[in-house]
Amino acid sequence: SVSGFAVGTGTLKAVPSSPLALGYSPAAMVVTPSNSFLYVAGPASINVYSIGTDGSLTVPSNGSTVAVATVVSLDVSPDGNWLFGLDGLQQLLDVYQINTSTGGLTAVGAVPYPIVDGVWIPRMVRVSPNGALVFAALGTAGDAIFTFNTATGVAVHVEHLNLTTNTFNSTPFITVS
Secondary structure (H helix, E strand, O other), rough: EOOEEEEEEEEEEEOOOEOOOOOOOEEEEEEEEOOOOOEEEEOOEEEEEEEEOOEEEEEEOOOEEOOOOOOOEEEEOOOOOOOEEEOOOEEEEEEEOOOOOOEEEEEEEEEEEEOOOOOOOEEEEEEEEOOOOOEEEEEOOOOEEEEEEEOOEEEEEEEEEEOOOOOOOOOOOOOOO
8 A cells, every 4th residue: 555644833633535545556656747647666567646736646547557667666757748767677778758647658669788797786866956867776786877868768878887895904093073
């Protein structure tokens, strides 16, 4: 289930229709910047729920499942037009265009990224505040960095930061300023 709360001065109050039974175990959630839609990743699906002005969640009339994907993390671009999913089965960044009226998703692409070293454990995807970069945390396999064009929805893998284990044989020091 998903529970919604209104935050008051030192209080939390459940919003109408809360908790909302999902019928599946959620893996990740994200709200659009306009607070219109909640996207929830479940087993092999991304689902959408409309958020009412009172914070209540409802299932759209055409159903909640808007994409078939197995993702472990979700994020939305700052302009609210794009949803990113970090795939949990393949080394892919899934990109979807958001219909800002209905919450529906259109698949734009799945961008592969290479893993050179470490153990690939997809953890989290986040978009930079200006929407131009997308970052994927991949466990000891490092981080994947993508450029993103907010006008076209094209993401390109541009860099991979590998975690290295270095052993330094040095003496700690303290500086005073």
